[in-house]
Amino acid sequence: MSDASSNDHVAGGDRAVGGEEPATSHGVSRRGLLGWALGSGVAGLAVGGGAVAAVTAASASTPGDVAFAFEGAHQAGITTPVQEHLHFASFDMMPRASRDDLISLLQDWSYAAARMVKGLDVSASGAVGGSPEAPPDDTGEAQGLGAAGLTLTFGLGPGLFDADGDRFGIADRRPRALADLPAFLGDALDAARSGGDLCIQACADDPQVAVHAIRNLSRIAFGRARLRWSQLGFGRTSRTAADQQTPRNLFGFKDGTANILADDEEALRAHVWTTADDGPSWMAGGSYLVARKIAMLIETWDRLRLSEQDRTIGREKGSGAPLSGGDEFTEPSFRGGKIDERSHVRLAHPTVNDGVRILRRGYNYVDGNDDLGTLDAGLFFLSYQRDPAQFIGIQKRLATDLMSEYIRHIGSGIWAVPPGASKGSYVGAGLFS
């Protein structure tokens, strides 16, 4: 538990007025924090060993009733069936924040997350359950929407480990693999949309539920960490379950056909989950998350003739089948010259990447339009891998593919995603023990 006296920032200026349940300095009611210390304070849902358990209310009649457990061997939101909506947020620790602040933040976030993924308010005092003379603990806009399949996945950025004076005391625990990504050919990165000390990936089947989660977690962070950038997304561009249709990206092509599926334990072990042997031990059962904001030059793309679009991707736009024949799920054949050597499907394929695969979880985005009347749109790419070297190797090749003429990587980030929290603990606990 953090020492509240170490923080003089008060989330609610009106809270001094009184009330039966005064808020702490961290914006979560004391009952909430005590609740965290005693376990999550709510009757637990069953959690499967190893895999994240999908929990559906016995009388589930609406999507709002679908809920995923927060605790488990791995964090939810990686192999969970990809939800329809994303709100991704990157945070920086405040300049003077301490190790205690970082620990208490991860504790408070885990406490609130474990409640929100059940469709509950961030604390027992909620949006209207506290004193009328205090600001509500929960902002309230997700009242009545249920869990809506919400998952909250937390990551730790490289900056935490090389903070000035090692103020978080974790420099010697830095994973070898956690380093800023190298520059790739064609990168056009905007620092304001890149990096961050911490990240939260909120996925849900209702955008308001995802937005509510990021908003309230930002609020809880007050004084300790600050939102650096955030991104909304829709129309998942991958699938993690065999019964999910392959969605289409904003180039109109099916995307994610060959993704690693949640039930492919062997591929997950080989390509997604970090092991104790990989080191450090606190990352065993975790993964590395790479985010890339990829702007699409859709006006240019839209003027390409169909055959050229197909050649660029290496697949048929309509069916998603590789140009070498078959249907969407037929393995592409790179002999016979039907698939261009520089096509996206070939340069992304494991056969030209030493067998390497990654688990993708991207979303389409539209952020309005630019001054020329072109939609500001593209793909918010997210991938999970056992080692960032997997992404780096693939991206080095993809930076030279035919598709790279029609896209620009404008944002980038990398985070270590610790294993799931155990009951009564918090995400990242192993880093501090």
Next chain:
Amino acid sequence: MSDASSNDHVAGGDRAVGGEEPATSHGVSRRGLLGWALGSGVAGLAVGGGAVAAVTAASASTPGDVAFAFEGAHQAGITTPVQEHLHFASFDMMPRASRDDLISLLQDWSYAAARMVKGLDVSASGAVGGSPEAPPDDTGEAQGLGAAGLTLTFGLGPGLFDADGDRFGIADRRPRALADLPAFLGDALDAARSGGDLCIQACADDPQVAVHAIRNLSRIAFGRARLRWSQLGFGRTSRTAADQQTPRNLFGFKDGTANILADDEEALRAHVWTTADDGPSWMAGGSYLVARKIAMLIETWDRLRLSEQDRTIGREKGSGAPLSGGDEFTEPSFRGGKIDERSHVRLAHPTVNDGVRILRRGYNYVDGNDDLGTLDAGLFFLSYQRDPAQFIGIQKRLATDLMSEYIRHIGSGIWAVPPGASKGSYVGAGLFS
């Protein structure tokens, strides 16, 4: 039908290469345009007289199957059950565009819209159905998603009627009621997010379907009109049917409790639909649309104590009941002093607005965050009324309510929304006949 030779802008630079079905200068295949001339070219769905008919496929099993007819006495998207997602777009006519360009644009838009609301591609050539040597007519990202309850509602801005030299030849048909809105107390409008010669409101239950529609309609407009600004929204903040739950805005309050419902014919006649007596005759059965982008100062709001939030709105946050007692649907009583004189509910109420009501159709928005780490979020307010004076009167009062301390109006627009297209015609046809 427009004179294609009057436009030398070609949407697809590669189209000259060849193909069995060459595209016109307007980015819709000739088969498409001929299809428009002959009626929509697809077996028609039943359209109710006066009201928009909801058409559901006989075997409807997913939300994608819900479809609304495009043609009808009124445009769809006004009294249609409010969908979950919005993509709103404002366009300006190109500086040299002519009357013929405006007519052909409205024709092409109506043709494509009538197809898309059925879940079809923008033309029969579609995303993959044309020549491989031509750019596809449809961008393809909505393939397989169905109609998803898509409605497309078109509006005409004041600027069309006072264009230089009356180049659209419609100055004498300008509705008296169609004028730029007056300045309101506290307005902080950004011209780049305000106004526009034309608007399209795309609502759907799948955001990718709404985005696909705006993108393709923008593409069809190439050379004639250009996207000026656009806005995505989610989490409808009103209801138009008694069986719709009242959603919550980003202040956490239920919003739209007292909205005009689609089956309240008397209220629709009194407050929403323009009549022949109102004039001009081409607007009979139409309505006036006001859009306001309202930023919420959510960090400030979130620090208000619950009792102050309730007082500001005049309702209980949890139940939505007026502070004068009862439940959400109880009429508020402004006697007895339980509801503040400057509360939002009182100053918006018909009893202090000479009985005036408006039909609301707003959406929440989140556009990332600002440099200070605060979410850039709020309400994209949309309302339909028989005369803009209804909105103006109410907004004059609301600009002084307690809530106005926590919001900023940053975008604004007004458009005349013509009646629905009749079979084989197009939206706005009456203006040019």
